Amino acid sequence: LRPARFLELRNGVWSRLESIVEKAQKKGVARLTESELHEITRLYPTVTVDVARARMYGMDAATMRRLNQLAIGAHGILYRRKRGRPLSALGRFLAYEYPRLFRRLKAYFLVAFALFAVSTLGAYASVRANPSNAYLFVPRGLDVENEGEVTAADVGERYREVPGSYMASRITTNNIQVAFSAFSLGITAGIGTSYVLIFNSMMLGGFFAHFANHGLLRVCYEFLVPHGALEVFAIIVAGAAGLRIGLSIALPGQTTRMASLRKGAKEGVLLVLGTIPMFVVAGVIESYVTPSYMSGNIKILIGLAALGVTLMYLLFAGLGTRSDVPSNGVNSKVVSSP
């Protein structure tokens, strides 16, 4: 077979496969007819052989490029993962995949929690020992020094100045951004994540100590715990997600660093995505419960209850083996083959 004859013979096949691949890429594989599907599985292997043959003949650059693009396009259509319906995937994720992931990664959570606890307590102790240290952690705008007697009612008034809907969206989006950055900074081998965690918890510790110095610890509880309990918890989870990436780079174990990073990123991103609902709930609480006129104890109770329910969900949802193997096989990792 001479190269010229090869081009002549195969050109029709290539054009045909090109048109099918283009249709699949533009309109989706679902829109291909049955005969087109059969055709693509039949033609693809012959085109991969053509790639090898064209290479042997030393065909010109344009033909090589055309063949490679065609073969890769068809390859992408044939070897893809089965896709479930997005809604059922989301349902599965929330029903048991996420809590299981959390339990599998609880070591990272504990490390993140330890970072949080140590730096909070450190900042707290430092400000208690030396009140002027407070300005290392607390922005001056929040200063209570010169306001004389500050009561719970005053802090409540400040909160009530801003309407709930606006505050909810502002706080929630801001918190989610912090969580995202805690996750993505994990790629700096966890250093950036640790920085975000330490920075935020030192601010919290300094804040508490500053209020305690003025005998306002009770106010602090009433206005931070209702939403803060869940919020801080979610930030720590996001930190755990970042550490998952960071440690996958720093300590790859038996695999290559790159493979380890990929696995770490996959698990980490799911862990951080699951914090979004937590932040939404915390944001709603912060906007509607925290500034309300309910008694402080009830508010604190609501905050602790939100955290408790979240913890119960993460620790106990999806326990047992029954739902481990989904019956419809949507979750299977098997690829379709020609």
Add this chain to the structure above:
Amino acid sequence: MFQDIDTIETPENVYLERELAGIGSRFAACFVDYLMIFLMMLAVWVIMSIAAQEWPDEFVQRRGYVGYAVLLVIQFVIYWGYFAFFEAKRNGQTPGKKNQKIRTVMDTGGPVTFLAVIIRNLIRPIDILFGPFSMFITSKWQRLGDLAAGTVVVSEEKFDYSSTTKRAKNREWKLETSAEALQASGLSPEELSILTNYWMRRHELTLDARQHLMKTLIGPILQRKGIRVNAMPLPSVEREVARIIKGGTFAPPKLQSPGTAEPEARDH
């Protein structure tokens, strides 16, 4: 050109090659996308401020602030969702990437997965700082988000040599890749490719370079076809080249010259 080839191995044990997107087109795509984001946010902002004037009660006064709340959420969704939405929905192509004819794909082959899209775009803000650095030290022009997600960005441009020189015509380019021309020439595809490339790009070369190529590259090919190059001046040889690549089906082209190199052509 800063372009490189990525190789994937198929289950059929054939190596397929694809062209990685260059750093320039990736920056250009990124620029287009951020411009889109900016314009979308501007549009939302304009609509919102008109709405605030129309219905001040709902938007500005204490009762509502609903307008601001919605504005914030929309901006958040645009900023974090723009890239992820388009890459997930349009198979790895944001409008900017479509503009630059590049696409995000998995480094193992297939189309980009949902999870990979989320990972690479959550890391995007960090890559504004570290991305270029990472792209220069990785072998496949991957930014940090690409490394974590296991993706590469490939070029899908149908590259056409005719664009590199104004004088080369599309017709000549098609000749090289057509079966008829190859058949008629009786040469191997590589040889024909060399001749066609020489013919198309001859005006970019200096006269010395052309003389040199005649001796070292073109001459030996022509000699196989029984043309004695040594005895002929350059323009005649080039005319022989033209005759071969056009497979004898076209009349020899007129060697009319916009440049300085051609006047000798008339002598012959």
